[in-house]
Amino acid sequence: MAPPNNQKRLKGIQIFRPFVYGNTAKLFHPQTNPKPPGTPEDHTYSWTVFVKGVDDTDITYWCRKVQFKLHESIPNPLRTIENLVPGTPFEVHATGWGEFEIQIKLYYIPEALEKPQTFYHHLHLHPYGTDAEKEVMKLQSSILSQCYEEIVFNEPYEQFYDLLTSPVARGKGKGTKMMKGGMVGSSGERTALIPLSSRPDQPFSRETEKLEIKRLMEARAKIQVMNASAQEDLKAKEEELKRLRAELKGIAL
Template sequence: MKASSSPKARTKGATVAVPVIQGSIAFWLGPEADEWHSHRWTAYIRGPKNEDLSYFIRYVEFHLHESFHPSKRVVTRPPFELTETGWGEFDLIIRLFFIDNLESPIELVHPLRLFPNPPKDQSVEEPVVNEYYEELVFQDPPEELLAILRMGPQRTVETELQKYFLDFTRQEAQDLEKIKHAKDMIRTKLLAINERSKEIDEERKQLEEEISRIGKAV
């Protein structure tokens, strides 16, 4: 996701990417469920390691389905999360507003999921977790915002839902291990190709020498 730019007081040529997680966690209400309120869900924006994002985010707007009143909700302090009840899935809009007003808001679309995929019996103890890794890219940000982004978060945020969060740091480590394994395989294949290339060159030289001897004999 890329933040749009304003020409005023910006650091030309600077680019900063900030990782965030957009997500939702939905609990089936079980015996408490009714026709219109089958699940309690929470949508949120968080840091990959639960960092406090208020060091650069001023507030977050959650734009819900039009059946919710009001459909726009504003969260002004961390954790940036919103809890509601309902019965249906929909795409909600998450708009991030930054501490520097020169930086335009960034809009994310989050698919709210209430039901397991693949389908299975629901339990009030096991929520449906739907999270996505994003990188907010700031191009030519204002000088003050650039300094703040480079400094990074100074603390983490505690939330009751964090025990259900996905571990993106472990996934990142697994991805890096896969990349390393792929590089090792490529390196091994290249070495084999180089060795075979040397053998082919040697065979070519031998053939050329044989052809030369035959030519002289004729």
Template sequence: MATASGSKYVMGKKGERRLKDVELCLPICAGTVSFWQGKKADEYNAHKWTVYVRSPVNEDLSPAVKKVVFHLHHSFAEPVREVLEQPFELTETGWGEFEITATVHFVDEAMEEPFKLAHGLKLFHTNDQPLTTKKPVVSETYEELVFSEPTEEFHKKVVPITPKPAPPSPLLPHFPQHSDAEEFGKISKARERIANLVSAAKQQAGGGPIKMEVN
């Protein structure tokens, strides 16, 4: 799930013991899967879609993530939806595309502020490919969250750990594939840049994880 490096301790703002010169990297994905309703479609419910937050290799996120709060378009009756357990998924119907914000809340041991991930709902295939009820429209964003000087308790909770598979999701056959080798390669490249991010992370007001741009 995560990788880390470094040693020694430093006291946090709330008296918690944090690991000095350690960076914890958590790969995470946010995305949407949309199904055109075909003959069932009407003017306002042409698509049935699901927004989700998951591990890129379908590992259990519970050691790190407590809940996810999805912020939908204000036209929905309840635009703010809280999902307390995996799979972190929310399903709705509609007709238009808009940006969804997923606020990731970490476990209490992390003592970190929530992190917001923005992802655009995609309802149509690219290149004018016709819609079909048999092939969903899938869109996913990969991120790497870097925790600078994580708490000792959070580190113990997630590293080292034998990864468990995520709870089953009906969307699993449609998720983009990410190989362990590919993701570990991305993490290795990210860790090469961590040294340049440490000073910036320490200057962030209130601390918290920072997003790594992955090419």
């Protein structure tokens, strides 16, 4: 039940939280991935669609539940996942043979007093990307398709903001998983920081961000050079056109 809407929004404040959504898929194989009993004969893959924190950090303190809308040919196509142990991903497992678009709807905790937000993910069952990326997927014998996303809460309500930034109890064992990836600040408060470096199974990091910025800056510089060259070519062609028009005018006279 949502709290009474007698709270004030924090004017001029924006706060965001990152997360990852996507799917994994694996081809059925007698040795490496045997088909479970009762699986339809034409189903060739087992797959999982998920929503989780970057580097498996906890998002249940702001995301209450996730609804996945699968293809209508799948039994019980509308699946809602909630009441998870903190740090556990929201995910649905299924089998099939074809790719399709999955609707993903995120519901926030009652204190947010915000409407749910919808995303879409195309289920990938086959290798995709560059030739090199496809080969890596083939060697891994499984597909991983995931996207990094950020939820931006514009002028959040006071109570929700306090929950987003409240300290997290530090502990040993399972509790430490909630603090992976730099998602808890040095003083114990929750933050939106992502890991400093990436791994093969976790490509979203500040290192990747810097490399992407560098790539974009290099591309921008290349475009500026190409644009300057095109401008010079255009100027030369305009001069040539002007000369030809003058010659034609002289002939006409």
